[in-house]
Amino acid sequence: MSLRTFRWWVAVASLSCMPAWVGACDLPEGIAPGPAVDAQILDGFYLGGDICLYDPISVSAERVPRFRGSRTAPDAPTLYYVNGANGSPVITAVNVAVLAEISQIAILGIFYAGNGAGVAIDAFPAVSSGPAVATLEQVIADHLTRQEPVHIRGGSAGTVVISEAIHGTRNRLAREARLRGDWAAPLDLLRVETHGSVARDFPDGPRYIHYDAKPDPVPKVGVAGPVAHPGARALIARFGPDQSWVTRGQAVVSLAQSVRTLEVGSSAMADDAALLSVLNAQGLGVDEPFQTQNFIAGMGLAALTPVRGRVGAVPDALKGALAFLSNAFLAVHGAQTYDPYRRPFDVLYATGLTESRRVRHIDLQTPPPVMEGL
Numbered sequence: 001m002s003l004r005t006f007r008w009w010v011a012v013a014s015l016s017c018m019p020a021w022v023g024a025c026d027l028p029e030g031i032a033p034g035p036a037v038d039a040q041i042l043d044g045f046y047l048g049g050d051i052c053l054y055d056p057i058s059v060s061a062e063r064v065p066r067f068r069g070s071r072t073a074p075d076a077p078t079l080y081y082v083n084g085a086n087g088s089p090v091i092t093a094v095n096v097a098v099l100a101e102i103s104q105i106a107i108l109g110i111f112y113a114g115n116g117a118g119v120a121i122d123a124f125p126a127v128s129s130g131p132a133v134a135t136l137e138q139v140i141a142d143h144l145t146r147q148e149p150v151h152i153r154g155g156s157a158g159t160v161v162i163s164e165a166i167h168g169t170r171n172r173l174a175r176e177a178r179l180r181g182d183w184a185a186p187l188d189l190l191r192v193e194t195h196g197s198v199a200r201d202f203p204d205g206p207r208y209i210h211y212d213a214k215p216d217p218v219p220k221v222g223v224a225g226p227v228a229h230p231g232a233r234a235l236i237a238r239f240g241p242d243q244s245w246v247t248r249g250q251a252v253v254s255l256a257q258s259v260r261t262l263e264v265g266s267s268a269m270a271d272d273a274a275l276l277s278v279l280n281a282q283g284l285g286v287d288e289p290f291q292t293q294n295f296i297a298g299m300g301l302a303a304l305t306p307v308r309g310r311v312g313a314v315p316d317a318l319k320g321a322l323a324f325l326s327n328a329f330l331a332v333h334g335a336q337t338y339d340p341y342r343r344p345f346d347v348l349y350a351t352g353l354t355e356s357r358r359v360r361h362i363d364l365q366t367p368p369p370v371m372e373g374l
Helices: 003-017 089-103 131-145 158-177 185-189 249-260 271-281 289-302 316-322 335-341 345-349
Strands: 078-082 106-110 150-155 190-195 207-213 235-239 360-363
Touching: 078 131, 078 158, 089 106, 089 271, 089 289, 089 335, 106 131, 131 150, 131 158, 131 185, 150 158, 158 185, 158 190, 185 190, 190 335, 190 345, 207 335, 207 345, 235 345, 271 289, 271 316, 289 316
Parallel strands: 078 106, 078 150, 150 190, 190 207, 207 235, 235 360
Antiparallel strands: none
């Protein structure tokens, strides 16, 4: 039995421990986040629009339900999304649901468990292999075999997964062609978007857009840093984000105090299970993506906000799931900062495009216009 197969059976066995409030998955192979599910076991699994995870060994990408905007066509092409190193399927699902609604597109997540912590700008993760990289490489290979474009987006440490998967794809193509002919031509079918990219090195060939929030320190030493290689003809799109949410201090404290009154279960309950319980009690979830994202962001801020001389406005059972938000939101590094500025890929990539292989830089308008599409 392979390691991946063993990991899948361990995850399946945990389903019997799911509490009653966890919604049913769309497919019988689905695994819902819960108290008995170790996120590391699910690294590299598909994250579907039902907030369930699916092993790519046993479930094809075509079968997994997508996150969709309210007006997204049923046959819309898919954007594959790799999350950063927060290791939370629930928070990732909420962020992806918001992006799907903003752009009115279909999205399938590739879950990256990471190390369960936020990214420190002086400690870059090294991911040369692993389940998430292998899953993304297989997705790319499937699309290239069909000679179809493949759209990929990832943020923070998830960009390391993307970078390594493209390096692996490039090496595979070179081996298969034995360095004869235009073996790199298929890489032009890759459309790659990053936000707050930790990764510095992106192989030439794909089309790249790297989003860089001006106050975010991570891309300044990552993809937009002085020693970075963003990829030939890459576009770096900079913007100054609206930071009005930072001023919501009192509202955040009030929100956190109301959260404390909810029954979140035993402190031994897994973070995502507790978070799902709170969201369900509030009538929130991926069907209310914007309200849910704001609710989670508020709790993330409140976790660091003293209340009458003490810290602890958020239940202990949620602090692990929300810990990374101290960086992701307070340092304008998270999806909530970046995704509203996304443009349809081919429209934005064409900006200032010339025959030169040099990296291009543009400044996006603030606030951005409403532009929908892949």
